[in-house]
Amino acid sequence: MGHSSGSHTKFHHRYHIVWSPKYRYKVLHGEVRLRVREIIRQVCGEMGVTIVNGALSRDHVHLFVEIPPHVSVSDFVRRAKGRSSRKIQQEFEHIRKRYWGQRFWQRGYFSTTSGNITDDVIENYLNQHTNMNGFSPSA
Structure with a gap:
């Protein structure tokens, strides 16, 4: 499992995001499909979001993305949907x-x-660091 790095962070924040056109119309084909894909890629590039995988069905968008900690999921989706809708x-x-x-x-x-x-993996990780650094939550 690879981690990405920012100037002061290491992160592995991956999200599966799905949205669809209004009324679930099957309009994501041909030139519209290509243009939606291009617009989403532009937004990802601007926001530092990495597309791990993705698929455009005729009536919905699937994205598996890695989003840096300074970008909220809702901000990314708002910008991707807003810009693509307008264009x-x-x-x-x-x-x-x-x-x-x-x-x-x-x-x-x-x-x-x-x-x-x-939770067990996280607790084991914290317990290992507690033993090494002498920090105890009860102390």
Whole structure:
């Protein structure tokens, strides 16, 4: 399991994020699909988010991303959905007509963290450091 580094941090924050177009319309194909993918990649590059894996289905977006600690998941999703919605409706007339004056994406999204660390692993890690450094929570 690789960790990423910031100037003062090491992190491994991975999230599985899913969202879909309004009314679950199957509009993510052809040029629209390619453009949505390009816009999401731009947002990731600007925010320092790494795309581990991803898939664009006809009616939803799946992303498995690593987000640095200074970026919240909600800020990343807000920017990705907002920019792609605006640009898609500006650039594709058939989308603009279908969603006339409305947002392209449904409200909300699904997000879950990735990892296989349990409470026991964390407690063992802390216990090892407690024994080495002489720090005890009860002291």
